Amino acid sequence: MDLIARGVVEALRLLAGLDAGVMEILLLSLQLSGLATLLALVAGVPVGTALAFHRFRGRGLVVALVNTGMGLPPVVVGLFVSILLWRSGPLGMLEMLYTPAAIVLAQLVIAYPVVVGLTMAALQQIDPKLRDQLEGLGASRAQLWATLLFEARLPVIAAVIAAFGAVISEVGAVMMVGGNILGYTRVLTTATVLETRKGNFDVAIALSLILLGLSFAVTWVLTHVQQRGVVR
C-alpha cells in the first residue's frame, strides 16, 4: 500500500513538474498510437463496409479471419513484423526495425482487424429496410455507404476506442519492434517494464497511472464525441 501511495505521489510529481523525459515519452505514446489508430480507421472502415454489404465467394473465410485478427496475440505480431524488418529479412533494406515507424506498423496490424470487424458488425445491425429505402430513392453507392456509415457512427466510434485502447496499452510487440530506445522508441508501456525490471517500482507505478490517465482522457474525448450523437 505504501508503495502504491509513493507511486501516486511520484506520478503527481512527474506530471506537476512537467518532467521532460516523461512528457516526451507520454507524447510519443500518444502520437504513435494515435497515428496507428487513424491509419487503421482510414484503411479499415472501407474494408469493413465492403464486407458488410458485399456477398462474394470466400467471404465467410475472410470474416472469420478478421474476427480471429481481432484477438491476434500482439507478441506474434511483434515477432513477425521483426522478422519482416530484420536486416536479413525481406524489408531489411528499409532499415525500419527499432524505429517509431516500426512501432506504428505493428500497432496498425493489431488495430486494423479491430476496426474492420467492428465496422462490419456496426453496419450489419442497421435495419436492412433503411438500405432498401435509400436504394429506392435512387441513392448512388457512395451516398448509400456514407448515409449508412453515418447511421452507424456510434459503434464505429466504439471501434476507434477499442483500437486505440488496444494499441496504447500494447507492450510486447512494441518492445520487440521498437527496442525501447531512450528518446526514440521508448513509450509508456515499455518504460514501465524497464522501471519494473530496474526495481524502481514507484516510478513504474507512476508511469502506469500516467498511462491510465492518458488512456482515460483520450477515451473520454471520443466518448464525448460519440454520445453527442445520442443526446440531442
Added chain:
Amino acid sequence: MHRVRVGIVAGLALGVVAAAIGVGAGCGGSEPGRDLILATTTSTQDSGLLDVLVPLFEERSGLRVKTLAVGTGEALAMGSRGEADVLLTHAPDLEQALLDSGAATNRRLVMHNDFVIAGPAGDPAGVRGTPRAADALLRIVAEGETFVSRGDRSGTHHRERSLWREAGREPPGEGYVETGQGMAATLLVASARGGYVLTDRGTHLALRARSELVPLVEGDGLLLNVYSVLEVSPERFPGVNHAGARAFADFLVGDEAQAVVTGFGVERFGQPLFFPRAAGADAEGR
C-alpha cells in the same frame, strides 16, 4: 443533427492533428546507415550505466546509438545474424564461440564485477561462506531447499549452468524454479519463496530494500563476471556499421568511459557496481 456533425468533424480534426504530429515524430531524424545498433545484456541497462555512457558517446561521435537490452544470449544471436553492429555481453565462452564462427571480431574487455549466490538470511541450507560455489549448489540440493533460476539463456543463466556442470550434476527436478524473467523479477521470486538464487551483485544491491535475500557465497573465481565488447564482422555482414562499432568499442575501453565505470554506483549504493578492465581478470573470467 448539426451538433453531431460538428462533433464528428472535431473528432476527425483531432485525429488528423495527432497524425501530423505523429508523422513529424516518425520523420524526426533517422538517417539510414548512421545509426549504431548496440545489443547488450539487461544488467548494463538496468543498472543505469548505459544511460550515462551512451549519451556521452553520442555527444562525442555524433552517432545515434540504438541500445537493445535483450540479454546476452539474444545479443550474441543478433550478432551471429548481423542484426546488430556492436555487442556488449558477459558470457566469455559463448563470445569465444561467436568469434570462432567468424561472425564477430576484436573482443576487448570492458569491465567486470561478480556474481553472488544469495539466499534467506536464516540460510536453511547452511551455505554461508562456502568457498566453492559448486559445493554450495550441491548443499542446497542435498538440504532440499529451493533454487530459483533465470532460465532465459541470459549471461547469468549461462553462468549458473556452468556452475551445475562444475558441480557434476544437472539442476534438480524438485525445488528448481525457472522464472524465464529478468534478474530483478527472479530475485523477487526467490525472496518470496525463501529460495536461493545466482545474481549479479549490482542487481542485488539495486533491490536490496525490497528483497529478503542476503549474499551468502562470494569470492569464488567462477563467480567473476566479465563484460566484453565485440564488433560484428564487416566481412561476414557487409551491411553493418563497422566504423561506428569500432568507434563505440574504442570509446568503451578508453580513459573517459573507464573513468565513468570506476565511479558508477558509488553514490547510490555506497560501493561501485563495476570495476574497470585494468583491475585484473582475463576474458575467460579467471
